Amino acid sequence: MSELVLKNGIVYDPINNVNGEKMDILVKDGKIVEKLNGNAKTIDCSGKIVMPGGIEIHSHMAGGKVNGGRLFQPEDHVRFAMPKTKVTRSGTGFSTPTTFLTGYLYSKMGYTTGMTAAMPPLMARHTHEELKDIPMIDKGAYCLTDGNWFIMKYLKNGEIEKCAAYVSWLLKATKGYVVKITNPCGTEAWGWGKNCRSLDDPAPYFDITPRELVKGLVEVNEILKLPHSVHLHANNCGRLGNFVTTLETFKVPNGTKPAAKRQIMHATHIQFHSYGGDTWHNFESKADEIAKAVNSNKNIVIDTGTVTLDHTTTMTADGPLEYYLQSLTHLKWMNRNVEMETSPGITPFIYSRKMPTASIQWAIGLELSLLIKDPWQVLMTTDHPNAGPFIRYPRIIAWLMSRKYREETASKVHKVIYDRSTIDGIDREYSFYDIAIVTRAGEAKALGLSDRKGHLGVGADADIAVYDINPSEIDPSRDYKEIEKKFSSAAYTIKDGEILVKNGEIVQTRYGRTLWVNSKVDGELEKEVMKDIEYNFKRYYSVNLANYPVREEVLTRSTEVTRSASV
Amino acid sequence: MATITDVICPFCGTLCDDIEVVVNGSKIESARHACKIGNSKFLSINDIPRPIKPLIRENGASREASIDEAIAKAAEILSNSKRALLFGWSSTSCEATAVGIEIAEEIGGLIDGTTTVCHGPTVMAVQYVGLPSVTLGEIKNRADLVIYWGANPMHAHPRHLSRYSIFPRGYFRERGQQDRELIVVDVRKTDTAKIANHFIQVEFGKDYELLSALRMIVNGGELEEEEVAGVPKEKIIELADKMMNCQFGILFFGMGLTMSPGKHRNIDNAISLVKNLNRHTKFSIMPMRGHWNVTGFGEVMTWQTGYPFAVDFSRGYARYNPGETSANDVLQREEVDAVLVVASDPVAHFPRKSVAHLARVPMITIAPHHSLTTELSEIFIPSSMVGIEEEGTAYRMDTVPLFTRKVIDPPQGVLSDVEILKRILEKIREMR
Numbered sequence: 001m002s003e004l005v006l007k008n009g010i011v012y013d014p015i016n017n018v019n020g021e022k023m024d025i026l027v028k029d030g031k032i033v034e035k036l037n038g039n040a041k042t043i044d045c046s047g048k049i050v051m052p053g054g055i056e057i058h059s060h061m062a063g064g065k066v067n068g069g070r071l072f073q074p075e076d077h078v079r080f081a082m083p084k085t086k087v088t089r090s091g092t093g094f095s096t097p098t099t100f101l102t103g104y105l106y107s108k109m110g111y112t113t114g115m116t117a118a119m120p121p122l123m124a125r126h127t128h129e130e131l132k133d134i135p136m137i138d139k140g141a142y143c144l145t146d147g148n149w150f151i152m153k154y155l156k157n158g159e160i161e162k163c164a165a166y167v168s169w170l171l172k173a174t175k176g177y178v179v180k181i182t183n184p185c186g187t188e189a190w191g192w193g194k195n196c197r198s199l200d201d202p203a204p205y206f207d208i209t210p211r212e213l214v215k216g217l218v219e220v221n222e223i224l225k226l227p228h229s230v231h232l233h234a235n236n237c238g239r240l241g242n243f244v245t246t247l248e249t250f251k252v253p254n255g256t257k258p259a260a261k262r263q264i265m266h267a268t269h270i271q272f273h274s275y276g277g278d279t280w281h282n283f284e285s286k287a288d289e290i291a292k293a294v295n296s297n298k299n300i301v302i303d304t305g306t307v308t309l310d311h312t313t314t315m316t317a318d319g320p321l322e323y324y325l326q327s328l329t330h331l332k333w334m335n336r337n338v339e340m341e342t343s344p345g346i347t348p349f350i351y352s353r354k355m356p357t358a359s360i361q362w363a364i365g366l367e368l369s370l371l372i373k374d375p376w377q378v379l380m381t382t383d384h385p386n387a388g389p390f391i392r393y394p395r396i397i398a399w400l401m402s403r404k405y406r407e408e409t410a411s412k413v414h415k416v417i418y419d420r421s422t423i424d425g426i427d428r429e430y431s432f433y434d435i436a437i438v439t440r441a442g443e444a445k446a447l448g449l450s451d452r453k454g455h456l457g458v459g460a461d462a463d464i465a466v467y468d469i470n471p472s473e474i475d476p477s478r479d480y481k482e483i484e485k486k487f488s489s490a491a492y493t494i495k496d497g498e499i500l501v502k503n504g505e506i507v508q509t510r511y512g513r514t515l516w517v518n519s520k521v522d523g524e525l526e527k528e529v530m531k532d533i534e535y536n537f538k539r540y541y542s543v544n545l546a547n548y549p550v551r552e553e554v555l556t557r558s559t560e561v562t563r564s565a566s567v
Numbered sequence: 568m569a570t571i572t573d574v575i576c577p578f579c580g581t582l583c584d585d586i587e588v589v590v591n592g593s594k595i596e597s598a599r600h601a602c603k604i605g606n607s608k609f610l611s612i613n614d615i616p617r618p619i620k621p622l623i624r625e626n627g628a629s630r631e632a633s634i635d636e637a638i639a640k641a642a643e644i645l646s647n648s649k650r651a652l653l654f655g656w657s658s659t660s661c662e663a664t665a666v667g668i669e670i671a672e673e674i675g676g677l678i679d680g681t682t683t684v685c686h687g688p689t690v691m692a693v694q695y696v697g698l699p700s701v702t703l704g705e706i707k708n709r710a711d712l713v714i715y716w717g718a719n720p721m722h723a724h725p726r727h728l729s730r731y732s733i734f735p736r737g738y739f740r741e742r743g744q745q746d747r748e749l750i751v752v753d754v755r756k757t758d759t760a761k762i763a764n765h766f767i768q769v770e771f772g773k774d775y776e777l778l779s780a781l782r783m784i785v786n787g788g789e790l791e792e793e794e795v796a797g798v799p800k801e802k803i804i805e806l807a808d809k810m811m812n813c814q815f816g817i818l819f820f821g822m823g824l825t826m827s828p829g830k831h832r833n834i835d836n837a838i839s840l841v842k843n844l845n846r847h848t849k850f851s852i853m854p855m856r857g858h859w860n861v862t863g864f865g866e867v868m869t870w871q872t873g874y875p876f877a878v879d880f881s882r883g884y885a886r887y888n889p890g891e892t893s894a895n896d897v898l899q900r901e902e903v904d905a906v907l908v909v910a911s912d913p914v915a916h917f918p919r920k921s922v923a924h925l926a927r928v929p930m931i932t933i934a935p936h937h938s939l940t941t942e943l944s945e946i947f948i949p950s951s952m953v954g955i956e957e958e959g960t961a962y963r964m965d966t967v968p969l970f971t972r973k974v975i976d977p978p979q980g981v982l983s984d985v986e987i988l989k990r991i992l993e994k995i996r997e998m999r
Contacts, residue, residue, distance in 0.1 A: 062870075084883050092885050093873050122704075193845060336702070339705045542704030546572070
C-alpha cells in the first residue's frame with residue numbers, strides 16, 4: 001500500500017496535545033507511523049491546517065425514517081442535485097441527501113467517520129443497507145432501546161443482568177454500536193397516542209418511569225462495558241420549559257461509575273432541551289442554566305444540535321414530538337411506530353429568521369457551545385437534519401470563531417434574541433484547537449474510538465483532513481467568510497491513507513468500515529434470555545426470530561469492537 | 568428430503584416469513600403455512616417448463632442464443648439508446664434494483680416501477696400530506712378497529728388478516744378476533760366484506776365524498792345531507808364514532824381507492840382523515856402494497872436517487888415528475904427508443920397505446936417465465952426466481968426489511984437478475 005508524507009502542516013491534534021505545531025505526518029498502509037522507508041508521496045502542507053478527519057457523532061443519515069423524509073419531500077431534492085461524474089454517482093437532496101451524496105458531502109468537509117443516530121432494531125437491515133451505500137466514511141449505527149418491551153419488563157422486575165444480556169444480544173443482532181435512548185418510555189406511550197411528560201410519568205401498562213429506564217440502561221451500558229456511554233435524547237424534547245426535565249435527567253446516572261475513561265451519559269442535541277417559558281410568547285433560552293449544570297458535572301458530554309436557520313426536515317424516534325410539531329406547523333407528517341421497540345416520526349420544519357422562536361433556537365445552540373467551558377463536553381452537531389443539514393458545519397465553525405459573524409447574523413434575525421438569550425453578551429471565540437476538539441477529538445473520545453480515531457498519533461487510522469488555512473495569516477474573527485469557505489472544501493481528505501478529496505473535489509471513492517459492538521456476556525445467562533426472546537418473538541413480533549438479525553455480509557468492511565461484560 | 572424453515576414468501580406485500588419449504592432433490596414438495604397463491608408460486612418451479620436459454624428475435628423469428636451474446640446485444644441496445652426506459656422491479660430483489668438504477672444513470676435513461684400503475688397515487692398523496700403509519704406487529708398487538716377500504720385481502724393478500732390484523736392474538740388483544748372490530752368499505756360485497764362486522768357499500772367513484780363526510784364529522788362539523796356516496800347519514804356518523812372512540816385504529820387501503828376516480832386526491836383525503844383522527848385517538852393508515860418487493864423498489868430508489876419512482880436521468884442526475892417522467896407517459900408520447908423490463912409484464916397490463924409503442928422499440932426482458940412481454944421482446948434473458956432460487960432483500964408493505972432465502976438451485980445455466988444486470992452494466996461501460 002501507499003506511503004504518504006504530509007509535510008510542514010500546521011497540526012491541531014488535541015488528543016496528543018498538539019496545538020498548531022508545524023510537523024510532518026507520516027502514513028503507511030493506512031496508519032500513521034513514526035518513520036518511512038520507501039519513496040513516499042509527499043504532500044506539501046506548508047501554510048495549511050492538518051487535523052484528524054472529522055467525526056460525526058449524531059446524524060440521521062441512513063435508515064427508514066431518513067428515507068421516509070426523502071420520499072415525502074421531492075421539493076427537498078429539487079433544491080440540490082449533483083450530476084454523476086467520472087468517479088462519483090449522482091445524488092439529490094438538501095436536508096435529506098441520498099446515500100452516495102451523503103458520503104461525498106461529508107468527505108468534502110474533511111469528515112472521515114459518521115454515526116447514524118437512530119436505528120429501530122426491527123429496521124436494522126434497512127439502516128445497514130443504506131450505510132452500505134454511503135461511501136467515503138467509516139460508519140456505525142445507534143440501536144434504539146427506548147420503548148423496548150423486553151428492556152422495560154426486565155428493568156421493572158429488577159432483572160438488570162438479564163436486561164444486560166438482552167441488550168448485548170440486541171447489539172449483535174442489529175450490528176449496532178451504541179445504546180440509544182429516545183424519549184424514554186414516551187415512545188411506548190405513543191403506541192396509544194400518549195407521551196411521557198416527566199421523568200416520573202410512567203409508560204402505560206408497563207408501569208416503568210423514564211427515570212427508572214434511563215438509570216437501568218446506564219447501568220446496563222456499564223455492565224456491558226460498551227465503548228460509548230448511553231446516548232440519550234431526553235424527555236420533553238422541543239417543549240416549552242423543558243430545561244427542568246433536562247437538568248433532572250443529567251442527575252439520573254449519579255452513583256453509577258463509567259466502565260471506561262469516558263462520560264457516563266451523552267445527552268444529545270441539547271439545544272432542543274434548553275427551553276424556558278410556558279407559552280410561545282415568553283419562550284426563552286435557558287442555555288445558561290444548562291451550561292452551568294454541565295460545567296459542574298464532568299461525567300456528562302453533550303452535543304449541541306445547533307439551529308442553522310434553514311428549511312429542513314425534522315426526524316426522530318420521538319414520535320409524539322413529531323406529531324406535536326406538525327400540529328404547530330400544519331405541514332405534512334409521517335409516523336412509523338415500530339412494534340415493541342420505538343416510534344419514529346418525520347415532519348418538515350422551517351427555521352425562519354423572522355420567527356422569534358427559531359431565532360432564539362439559533363442563539364441557544366451557540367450559547368451552549370460558548371457557555372460550556374470545556375470543549376470536550378460540548379460537541380458540535382446539527383442533529384442533522386433536525387436543526388439544520390450537516391453541510392452547514394463550516395458556518396457553525398465560523399460563528400463559533402467569530403463574534404463579529406454572530407453579531408452580523410443576530411442583526412438579521414428577530415430582535416427578541418437580545419432579551420431572551422445571552423448570545424449578544426458572549427465574547428468568547430473558539431480557537432482552531434477548540435474546533436478540532438468539538439468536531440473530531442471530542443467525538444472520538446466520547447465514542448470510545450480514540451485508540452484509532454480522532455488523533456494523529458502513531459498507530460491511529462490515517463484519516464486526515466487538510467484545510468487551506470494559514471493560522472498565522474488569517475484572523476478568523478474578521479475573515480469568517482473565508483473560514484466557512486475553507487472548512488466547506490477540504491484541501492485534502494485522506495481516508496485510510498488514500499487521498500479521496502483534493503481541493504474540495506472528490507478524486508476517488510472508497511467504502512469505509514462499519515463499526516459494531518460484539519458484546520459478550522456469560523453463556524448461561526445468554527441462554528436464559530434467549531428463551532424469553534424466543535417466547536416473545538413467537539407471540540408478539542410480526543417476523544420470525546430467524547429473520548430478525550442482520551447478517552454481517554450487508555456491512556461494508558465489517559469491523560467488530562469486542563467488549564466482554566462483567567456478567 | 569430437507570425442510571427449510573423461516574422462508575419468506577415472494578408473492579405479495581404481506582411477505583410472510585414463516586414458510587416451511589420441503590425440498591426433494593430438484594423439486595419443491597410443499598410450502599407449508601403459505602396461502603394458496605404463495606404455495607403455487609413455490610410449486611411453480613416444478614411443473615412449468617422453464618425457459619433456460621436466452622432468446623433473440625431476428626427478422627420476426629426467435630432463436631436461442633448464448634447468455635454472452637444476449638448480454639452483449641442487450642448492452643448494445645441500451646448503450647445506443649437516447650432515451651431508454653428501465654421498467655419493472657417489483658418482483659425482484661433490492662440488490663437488482665440497485666444495479667438497474669446504476670444502468671439508468673450510466674446511460675441517462677429513465678427508471679420506473681410497477682408503482683406507477685398501482686400505488687403511484689399513494690406516493691403522490693404522501694408527498695402532499697405525509698403518512699401516519701405503524702408496523703404490522705403494532706396492529707397485531709394493539710388494534711381494536713381494523714378498516715379495509717377498497718381492498719380485498721381475502722383474495723389479494725390471503726394471510727394478511729390472520730397474521731397481522733383481525734385473527735391473531737396480540738399482546739393487548741389476547742382474544743384475537745373477539746377483541747377487534749372489522750369494517751370493510753368497498754363498492755361491492757367482497758369476500759373480505761363477508762367476514763366483516765360492518766360493511767359499508769360506497770358508490771363507485773364517490774370515495775372522496777365519503778371520506779370528506781367522515782372528516783367533517785371528526786372535525787366537529789354537522790352533516791347536512793341525508794346520504795353521501797350512497798351511504799345513509801346515520802351509518803356515516805356511526806362509522807365516524809367508531810373511528811374516534813377506538814383505542815387503536817388502522818385503515819388499510821387498496822387499489823379500489825388509488826385507481827378509482829380521484830386517485831391521489833382520494834388518498835390525500837384518507838390520510839388527512841387519519842391525521843384528524845389522531846386528535847381523538849391513535850389511528851394509522853397503510854397502503855396494501857401488492858407485489859412482494861414493490862415497497863423495496865421504492866426504498867432503494869429513494870435512498871439512491873431521492874425519488875420513489877418515475878426517475879429520469881437524462882440530465883445526469885435524478886429528476887422526478889410523474890405525468891412527465893412516468894413510464895406510460897413517456898411511452899405514449901413515443902419518447903422512448905429502447906426498453907428494459909425486469910421481473911414484470913407491462914404488455915399484459917399497460918394501456919393499449921403504451922403497448923403499441925413497446926412493440927415498436929427494441930425491448931429486452933429479464934424474467935423467469937414466458938409472458939406477453941417476453942413474446943414482444945427482441946431479447947429475452949431467463950433468470951432465476953428471487954426468494955426461491957436466489958437470496959435478496961425485500962421490504963414488506965410496512966417497510967420492514969426481510970432477507971429472502973434461497974431454498975433450491977436455479978436450473979443450470981440460469982443466472983440471477985443481479986448477475987445479468989451487472990454483466991450488462993459492465994458491457995455498457997466497455998462500450999463507452
